[in-house]
Structures are given as structure tokens and as C-alpha cells.
Amino acid sequence: MSLLDISELTLDLPNGTRLLDGISLSVDAGETVGLVGESGSGKSLTARSVLGLTPDGARLGGRVELDGREVIGASAAGILDLRRHAASMIFQDPRAGINPMRTLGDHMTETLRLCEGRSKADATARAAELLASVQLPRPEEHLKQYPHEFSGGMLQRVMIAGALTSSPKLLICDEPTTALDVTTQAEIIRVLIEQRSSRGMGMLFITHDLNLAASICDRVVVMSAGRVEETGDARRVFSAPQGEYTKRLVAATPTIAAATGATGVDVIDVRAVPSIETERSDAEPMLAANGISKTYHLRGKTEVNAVVDASISIARGGALAVVGESGSGKSTLARMIVGLEQADAGDIRIAGRERTEIPRGRAARLAHARSVQMVFQDPYLSLDPRMTAGRSIEDALRLHTKLSTSDARARVLALLEQVGLGEKHAQARPRTLSGGQRQRVAIARALAIDPDVLVMDEATSALDVSVQAQVLDVLAEIRRERGLTVLFISHDLAVVRRVCEETVVMRRGRIVERGRTAALLAAPEHPYTQLLIDSVPRPDWAVDPVADQKSA
Amino acid sequence: MALDSSTVAVAAQNAAAANPRFGGRFTAAGLRRVAGKLGSLVLTLFLASLLVFFSRFLVPGDPVTFLLRGRKPSPEAIAQVTEQYGLDLPPWQQYLNWLVGAVQGDFGRSLQYRQDVSTVLGERLPVTLMLVVMAGLLIAIVGLSAGIVAALNRGKALDRFTLIGLTMLSAVPSFVGSIVLIAIFAVQLGWFPTFGSGEGFGDMVYHLVLPSIALAIVFVVLVGKVTRSSMVEQLDREHVEVAISRGLKRGTVIRRHVFRNALGPILTVSGILVAGLLVASTIVEAAFGLAGMGSLLVQSVDRLDFPVVQAIVMFVVTAFVVVNAIIDIAEPWIDPRSAAGAAAR
Missing domain, CATH: 1.10.3720.10 (MetI-like)
Structure with a gap:
């Protein structure tokens, strides 16, 4: 009998909305099952129902059997017992998931002390042992530390160790690496795999990242809109998807590997982009930043060199990617170029004009804004919730141009059309739009005044893969039509590969490597670039792209 | 200035990882923080004392007239009361006298009770x-x-x-x-x-x-x-x-x-x-x-x-x-x- 057996699980909210519709899946001991889907597909809810963590008043149907015991309709004591002994869960964001006001030692020992009744010393010894097993360097000291003293990757290890305190038979991982950098993700996955095999646990692994699922799962269950779309052997599902939805999902997933046709990813043909061949000519680059630096001085702390002597240039119509992990200074670089932050040293020129200083006064701000516009990471935060999408764009036009109301409205519609939206979206307020639609509105707003340079700071990171693919398509389309110059900040090498001809890699404020994207990914020279590329998850049956390129 | 918070946060964590007691409670930084709070406490009290003392000069009415209420004050009586309560001194000196007394718990004499203020207050405070x-x-x-x-x-x-x-x-x-x-x-x-x-x-x-x-x-x-x-x-x-x-x-x-x-x-x-x-x-x-x-x-x-x-x-x-x-x-x-x-x- 399986460790976890879910059959025909349904979940209805009190208002009648059906969130889960006939979910069936099973996990055996020692097996890893991936639960894959986009946001809102019900994958998290399915996993939470295993531990009885369903919304108040939700009605459940079907069966959920964990370790031979029925979860649905179990008594409160029965549920507590399942949570304490049968299964435990690792959550997405370790910074949100560990109480910031208590020590890590408290997090590690509280279940041992309060549920198992172990003595403090006994619990502490066990906690230190577990922290050591997830490769934290100083377990004894860590027990006295607070979460804010830890990086995300270290905290996620604590979270894993915390989930293992109960020696669970099933480990449920809900997007455990989504909030982490790619190199950290690789380390965490290594820890998880290690623990799974040494303990013989079953694992239910929720992710939106197909490459990640393919790299660690034996079987996958693809979910969409509360239903199971496809179930099967991981390799079979990804290499020969059968459902329509799965096919689309696989096609939309960018890969770091060169497009060999296996995944059907559409890489932009760089030659199709106009004027890209002129980049080696003598013409002045559209954006040139020379030796810019930024240091933050914090009272009572060592200073932070956010950006050190960075130089970049983008030819007219070119697209440059800045990649790096969190804290590498890539966002600070973008903020200096957009004029939100003053560089300590160096100079920035956009379209031949000096743009180093933070603009002072209205005229200078408007001029700076006309030369460079930014699209931010989170479209939920960057649009005013009380303004219609059309009004947001119109405001930008009115600020910078002297268009009449009717001309401005017409221009708004033209812009929305360009990003694949229509008149009905112009009337909509942001909350009625989906994430992808919002980000397209944000792009349309940035393009409204024809900036010389568009800066996109992680502009697709918060989006689902299929939505990300749409937004990237829109971007490619606009570049093809207008020859827009783009500075693309991202941590995602696969996305960068689709969008940009050239890439610079940043680490701790310094640019460590630069070059044409394809060449850089195929033959990285700096060890850090190599590490970044190696850390990107890929199916274990896939060919190593680097080796592949070298042998070709 | 808007700090790029993620960059700073990462740097702070790197520092914390290097030195586990970074941001701890009993550090020099912690002591400095407490000293700073105490300093601002004293400053607040000082400014409040200025306000409290000198606001008297803004209020209409002369305390001397009140003290001698019910009598027809002779110039000698006024002069005597004025001197007794130190009202002839320049304001800053009156303030200093008051402040030095106040720090020692002596707020002067109540005009209505003809007793020390501390005695009058001492009776009322417990309630x-x-x-x-x-x-x-x-x-x-x-x-x-x-x-x-x-x-x-x-x-x-x-x-x-x-x-x-x-x-x-x-x-x-x-x-x-x-x-x-x-x-x-x-x-x-x-x-x-x-x-x-x-x-x-x-x-x-x-x-x-x-x-x-x-x-x-x-x-x-x-x-x-x-x-x-x-x-x-x-x-x-x-x-x-x-x-x-x-x-x-x-x-x-x-x-x-x-x-x-x-x-x-x-x-x-x-x-x-x-x-x-x-x-x-x-x-x-x-x-x-x-x-x-x-x-x-x-x-x-x-x-x-x-x-x-x-x-x-x-x-x-x-x-x-x-x-x-x-x-x-x-x-x-x-x-x-x-x-x-x-x-x-």
C-alpha cells in the first residue's frame, strides 16, 4: 500500500467555488512525486489537505489516506498525531515560515519539547544533530541565533531540519527553493535528496519549475485549475507530453540549453533584430555607464559596496542582460541608471546625454524619465490600484506630451494593442487583471513616451511560465518593430538566453564576466558563471549543454 | 535616500554569518543604543522643564497679588513677598533655582497651602x-x-x-x-x-x-x-x-x-x-x-x-x-x- 493515497479529492469553499476537482495521486515510500502547475492550479491546496490544513469551512470529498490512516474526517487528536509523526511540510519562504521573534533553537526544539515531552537538553542535542545533518556550519551557536541573522538559504536548511525533527515518513515540499538564488537552490536540493535517501522518506514536491521537477522527481502530476491534467513517469511527461495543457506548459518553459528542438523553445533569432550588427561600429552606444560605483554607509556597520566600478554599454536597439544573485548589486545598478540613486563615481550617458546626476527639479526629472523608463518586478505593487489601466498610461502621456484628451486616449489604445491588450482592459482596474496583463500594462506605460532605454528589473520573475512566455513574446515583438534598447536585469539564465544578445554577470557588486549570451552560456570562463550555469536544474537525462556545445 | 534594501540585507546577513553575535543584545552596539535612549530621555525632560517653567510668564495674573489676596497690599508687603519667593530675580535665575531644587525633589512652596510642594503632593499622590x-x-x-x-x-x-x-x-x-x-x-x-x-x-x-x-x-x-x-x-x-x-x-x-x-x-x-x-x-x-x-x-x-x-x-x-x-x-x-x-x- 502506498504511503500517501489521494483519490477523487474534492474541495469546495462555503460559497460553492470548487477549488479541487477529483484529484488522485499516490506517493510510495522512498519515492519523489512532483506536483507541477501554475499559480491557482490547486497544487498547494492538495498538499495542505494531506496535513488537514484546509481553509475554514471548506467541504472535502473523496479520500486522503496517509500512512494507512484516513485524513478527511479524522478527529482533532488524529490530525495532530498525523502532523507529529506521519508527515511534515517545508514551506516556500523560510523567512516568513520561521517565527522572527524566537531563536532558531526554539524553532528546532519546540515540537520535541512540547509534543514529544523530551527534556530541554535532550531536545537541544537532537536539534544540533539535525542542523549538522543539513550542513550548517556551527549548529550549537545557530541554536541561539535569530532568523534575521541568517540568509535565505541557511534558513531553508533550518526549515528542513525543523521538518525532520519528527522523523516523518512523508516530506511535503511546497516550492521550497522558489524564493532562493539558483546556486542556493542547488545546495538545498542536494540536502533534500540526501535526506530522502538516507531516511527512505516519500516526498511530495510542489513546484512551478518544470526543469526542477524533471531533475529530482520519479513521477510527476501536472495540475491545472483544480484538476489533474496528466500523471506519469517524469521523463515521459516532459519529453512526450500528452495533454494539451502539459504540451503548452513544456513549450513555454525556457531552458538554458541551446534550442535543439527537443523542447521546442522559441529562441529569438538575434539577426532579426534591427541594427544589432551595428554594435561594433563607431556609433555612440545608446546607454553607456562608465566605472560607476555605489557604496552604502550604514551607521554602526561595515560599509556595503553595492556596485564597484561597473561599466556597461548597449548599442541602439540592443538588449543587455545583467545576471547575478540577490545582493550582487544588479538592482542598484539599474536604479542608478534610472536616476533613483546617485552614483558615487563614474558617469552614465543615455543617447549621448549626461544622465549621471539624480535629476533635481521638475524639468530635469521629466527629461531623465523621457530617456529611460523602468518596469518593476511586481506588477501588483507598481500599478496604482485605484486607477484604471488606461488612466495609468494616459497619465504618463499627459505628463510628457501635449496631446489632447482624445489623441491621448487613442494613443493609449494603440499602446495597449501593442502589448496584446484591448479597449476593455483600458477600463479595468489592476485588481481585475491577471499578473501577466498587469505586467503588460506596466510595459505599455513605460513605452508610452518612447524612452531611449527600457530597464526591466526582474520584470518576469513573479509570473507563471506561460504568462512569462507571453510577456517575453510581447517584448520581442516590440523590439523587432521599434528597435527598443533594453537593459534586462534577471537571475534567470534561461530567460536571459531568450531575450538578450549580450550578458554581463555580476557578483558582489563587480562585473565578473561579459560577452555574447550564447557564447557565455556555452563556454563560461569565470568560475562563478560556471557555478551559476551548473546550478540551473535540468532533467538528469538531458545532455549537459556545455559539453554539448563544446563537442559540437 | 531610498536604500536598496535587498543588497543591504544580504550584506547584513553575510556579516551575521561571519560573526554569529552580530546584532546581539549585549554588544557594544546594544549599549550605545541604550545610552542613546537615555540621552534623549534627559534631553526631552530638559526641554519639557523649560516649557513648563516659562509658560508661567505667558499666563495672565500675578502670583504676588494672589498671595496677598484679601489685604490691601502695602508696597513693603509686596516687596517682602516678592523677595521671599524669589520673584525679583531675572527669569533665567529663577529657572535655575527651580531646576536645581526640582532635581533634588524640592519644587518650592505652594502658594495656597503655604507648605512645601513635595509635602502637598505626597499627600495626594498615593490616591x-x-x-x-x-x-x-x-x-x-x-x-x-x-x-x-x-x-x-x-x-x-x-x-x-x-x-x-x-x-x-x-x-x-x-x-x-x-x-x-x-x-x-x-x-x-x-x-x-x-x-x-x-x-x-x-x-x-x-x-x-x-x-x-x-x-x-x-x-x-x-x-x-x-x-x-x-x-x-x-x-x-x-x-x-x-x-x-x-x-x-x-x-x-x-x-x-x-x-x-x-x-x-x-x-x-x-x-x-x-x-x-x-x-x-x-x-x-x-x-x-x-x-x-x-x-x-x-x-x-x-x-x-x-x-x-x-x-x-x-x-x-x-x-x-x-x-x-x-x-x-x-x-x-x-x-x-x-x-x-x-x-x-
Whole structure:
């Protein structure tokens, strides 16, 4: 009998909305099952129902059997017992998931002390042992530390160790690496795999990242809109998807590997982009930043060199990617170029004009804004919730141009059309739009005044893969039509590969490597670039792209 | 300047990883923080003393005329009184004399009682302190329970009922509350005395039951609402769900993760309440005929007894500033992140 057996699980909210519709899946001991889907597909809810963590008043149907015991309709004591002994869960964001006001030692020992009744010393010894097993360097000291003293990757290890305190038979991982950098993700996955095999646990692994699922799962269950779309052997599902939805999902997933046709990813043909061949000519680059630096001085702390002597240039119509992990200074670089932050040293020129200083006064701000516009990471935060999408764009036009109301409205519609939206979206307020639609509105707003340079700071990171693919398509389309110059900040090498001809890699404020994207990914020279590329998850049956390129 | 928070946060964590006691409580940085708080406490008190002392010169009316009330003052008498109270000195010297005395607990002589201010205050203070302490206990018990009950039943009938009840109470001014309480519990039912503060500890507590309820009403509402919203905010946090998923009992989760984390805002509001309680006690003391500091203040303002007014105002200011400084200094124990600065949040 399986460790976890879910059959025909349904979940209805009190208002009648059906969130889960006939979910069936099973996990055996020692097996890893991936639960894959986009946001809102019900994958998290399915996993939470295993531990009885369903919304108040939700009605459940079907069966959920964990370790031979029925979860649905179990008594409160029965549920507590399942949570304490049968299964435990690792959550997405370790910074949100560990109480910031208590020590890590408290997090590690509280279940041992309060549920198992172990003595403090006994619990502490066990906690230190577990922290050591997830490769934290100083377990004894860590027990006295607070979460804010830890990086995300270290905290996620604590979270894993915390989930293992109960020696669970099933480990449920809900997007455990989504909030982490790619190199950290690789380390965490290594820890998880290690623990799974040494303990013989079953694992239910929720992710939106197909490459990640393919790299660690034996079987996958693809979910969409509360239903199971496809179930099967991981390799079979990804290499020969059968459902329509799965096919689309696989096609939309960018890969770091060169497009060999296996995944059907559409890489932009760089030659199709106009004027890209002129980049080696003598013409002045559209954006040139020379030796810019930024240091933050914090009272009572060592200073932070956010950006050190960075130089970049983008030819007219070119697209440059800045990649790096969190804290590498890539966002600070973008903020200096957009004029939100003053560089300590160096100079920035956009379209031949000096743009180093933070603009002072209205005229200078408007001029700076006309030369460079930014699209931010989170479209939920960057649009005013009380303004219609059309009004947001119109405001930008009115600020910078002297268009009449009717001309401005017409221009708004033209812009929305360009990003694949229509008149009905112009009337909509942001909350009625989906994430992808919002980000397209944000792009349309940035393009409204024809900036010389568009800066996109992680502009697709918060989006689902299929939505990300749409937004990237829109971007490619606009570049093809207008020859827009783009500075693309991202941590995602696969996305960068689709969008940009050239890439610079940043680490701790310094640019460590630069070059044409394809060449850089195929033959990285700096060890850090190599590490970044190696850390990107890929199916274990896939060919190593680097080796592949070298042998070709 | 808007700091690029992620970059700074990462740097802070790298530093923390390198040095595990970074941002700890008993470090040099921690001591500097406490010293800074104490420094700003002293500065606040100094500025308040300036304001309190010199505001006398803005108030119409001459204390000398008051002192010699009822008589036809001869120039000699005026000169004698002026000299006796040091009113002939330049203002800054009067201030210095007053300040030096005040620091030693000597606020001069009351004009109306012809006694030392400290003696006059010493008689009145116990009643007011007792009243404030009893009201404070009531506020803590009733306010916290109402807030917790409402938060745990969020969106349900009990929550709505509690909120409506609190809102209605908040519309009851303390003088109305006092009169209603006297009318029902003292006059009709005869359970409590209507007047005075009693003799001895037990009797005093008995006498102060109604006044402390009247004083507490408005503040119970404040604490209740802050408790509710702070708890509700914490209930939605992911770490609470994590705690539940680990098989902890609901009560344990509420106590260790929800209430514990909700404490910060509750304490901040409580600190601000201290001044309000001391000031509002004036009205309640008047309504219940208590010989406390509040009624003394009203009376002294009325009779231009400025040494007493100054002493009472300084006392209220000091109580307020000291309580809030204590809460500030205790903050790292409530929320360890605050010692490390906002960047690491």
C-alpha cells in the first residue's frame, strides 16, 4: 500500500467555488512525486489537505489516506498525531515560515519539547544533530541565533531540519527553493535528496519549475485549475507530453540549453533584430555607464559596496542582460541608471546625454524619465490600484506630451494593442487583471513616451511560465518593430538566453564576466558563471549543454 | 535616500554569518543604543522643564497679588513677598533655582497651602497612583481578553459583537461613565461608596473600584482594538501555519507564535496610554470627590499656584517619558530584529 493515497479529492469553499476537482495521486515510500502547475492550479491546496490544513469551512470529498490512516474526517487528536509523526511540510519562504521573534533553537526544539515531552537538553542535542545533518556550519551557536541573522538559504536548511525533527515518513515540499538564488537552490536540493535517501522518506514536491521537477522527481502530476491534467513517469511527461495543457506548459518553459528542438523553445533569432550588427561600429552606444560605483554607509556597520566600478554599454536597439544573485548589486545598478540613486563615481550617458546626476527639479526629472523608463518586478505593487489601466498610461502621456484628451486616449489604445491588450482592459482596474496583463500594462506605460532605454528589473520573475512566455513574446515583438534598447536585469539564465544578445554577470557588486549570451552560456570562463550555469536544474537525462556545445 | 534594501540585507546577513553575535543584545552596539535612549530621555525632560517653567510668564495674573489676596497690599508687603519667593530675580535665575531644587525633589512652596510642594503632593499622590494602577490592571485584563477573543473569532458573530461593544464604550466619556456608575452601583445598589478615597490599603482599593472602572473604559477600547488588529495580522503569517503543520496544539500556537509576536504594537500603545491615564484621572477624581493629584492640579491652576502646577506637569511628563523609554529599551527583547535595524527585516 502506498504511503500517501489521494483519490477523487474534492474541495469546495462555503460559497460553492470548487477549488479541487477529483484529484488522485499516490506517493510510495522512498519515492519523489512532483506536483507541477501554475499559480491557482490547486497544487498547494492538495498538499495542505494531506496535513488537514484546509481553509475554514471548506467541504472535502473523496479520500486522503496517509500512512494507512484516513485524513478527511479524522478527529482533532488524529490530525495532530498525523502532523507529529506521519508527515511534515517545508514551506516556500523560510523567512516568513520561521517565527522572527524566537531563536532558531526554539524553532528546532519546540515540537520535541512540547509534543514529544523530551527534556530541554535532550531536545537541544537532537536539534544540533539535525542542523549538522543539513550542513550548517556551527549548529550549537545557530541554536541561539535569530532568523534575521541568517540568509535565505541557511534558513531553508533550518526549515528542513525543523521538518525532520519528527522523523516523518512523508516530506511535503511546497516550492521550497522558489524564493532562493539558483546556486542556493542547488545546495538545498542536494540536502533534500540526501535526506530522502538516507531516511527512505516519500516526498511530495510542489513546484512551478518544470526543469526542477524533471531533475529530482520519479513521477510527476501536472495540475491545472483544480484538476489533474496528466500523471506519469517524469521523463515521459516532459519529453512526450500528452495533454494539451502539459504540451503548452513544456513549450513555454525556457531552458538554458541551446534550442535543439527537443523542447521546442522559441529562441529569438538575434539577426532579426534591427541594427544589432551595428554594435561594433563607431556609433555612440545608446546607454553607456562608465566605472560607476555605489557604496552604502550604514551607521554602526561595515560599509556595503553595492556596485564597484561597473561599466556597461548597449548599442541602439540592443538588449543587455545583467545576471547575478540577490545582493550582487544588479538592482542598484539599474536604479542608478534610472536616476533613483546617485552614483558615487563614474558617469552614465543615455543617447549621448549626461544622465549621471539624480535629476533635481521638475524639468530635469521629466527629461531623465523621457530617456529611460523602468518596469518593476511586481506588477501588483507598481500599478496604482485605484486607477484604471488606461488612466495609468494616459497619465504618463499627459505628463510628457501635449496631446489632447482624445489623441491621448487613442494613443493609449494603440499602446495597449501593442502589448496584446484591448479597449476593455483600458477600463479595468489592476485588481481585475491577471499578473501577466498587469505586467503588460506596466510595459505599455513605460513605452508610452518612447524612452531611449527600457530597464526591466526582474520584470518576469513573479509570473507563471506561460504568462512569462507571453510577456517575453510581447517584448520581442516590440523590439523587432521599434528597435527598443533594453537593459534586462534577471537571475534567470534561461530567460536571459531568450531575450538578450549580450550578458554581463555580476557578483558582489563587480562585473565578473561579459560577452555574447550564447557564447557565455556555452563556454563560461569565470568560475562563478560556471557555478551559476551548473546550478540551473535540468532533467538528469538531458545532455549537459556545455559539453554539448563544446563537442559540437 | 531610498536604500536598496535587498543588497543591504544580504550584506547584513553575510556579516551575521561571519560573526554569529552580530546584532546581539549585549554588544557594544546594544549599549550605545541604550545610552542613546537615555540621552534623549534627559534631553526631552530638559526641554519639557523649560516649557513648563516659562509658560508661567505667558499666563495672565500675578502670583504676588494672589498671595496677598484679601489685604490691601502695602508696597513693603509686596516687596517682602516678592523677595521671599524669589520673584525679583531675572527669569533665567529663577529657572535655575527651580531646576536645581526640582532635581533634588524640592519644587518650592505652594502658594495656597503655604507648605512645601513635595509635602502637598505626597499627600495626594498615593490616591492617584493607586487609581492609575487599578485602572491599568483593568485595561490589561479586559482590553487584552476582548482583543484576543475578537481576533480568534475573526469574522464570526462574537468578533462583531465585541467590536460593536468596544465602539459603543469608546463613545462614553469618563465623566458620563462616572455618573452612570455612581448612579447604579453606589446610589441604587449601594455596593460601593460614592465619595472619598478611604483609609488604609483595603479600604482604598474598595473606594477606588468604581473610579478605576470609569477611568479604564476608554482605554480598554484602545487596547482591545490594537490587540485584535495586531493578533489578526499575526494569525495570517506563514510561520503560524508552519507551527500548526508541525502538530502543535492550537493554544500553544496562539500563545507562543501569535500573541507573543503581536505584543510589540500593544506595548507601544500602552506606553502612550500612561499620559492619558494620568490626565484623565483629573476628571474621574473630580467626579468621585477623590483628593488626588488631578483635583489638586485643577485647583492649583485656578488659584495660580504655579509651583504646584509645575510640579504636577513635570511629574506627568516624567512618568510618560520614562515609561516610553523603558518600552523602547526593552524592544530588542520583544522583537530581536529591531536591534539589528530595519534593513534585515
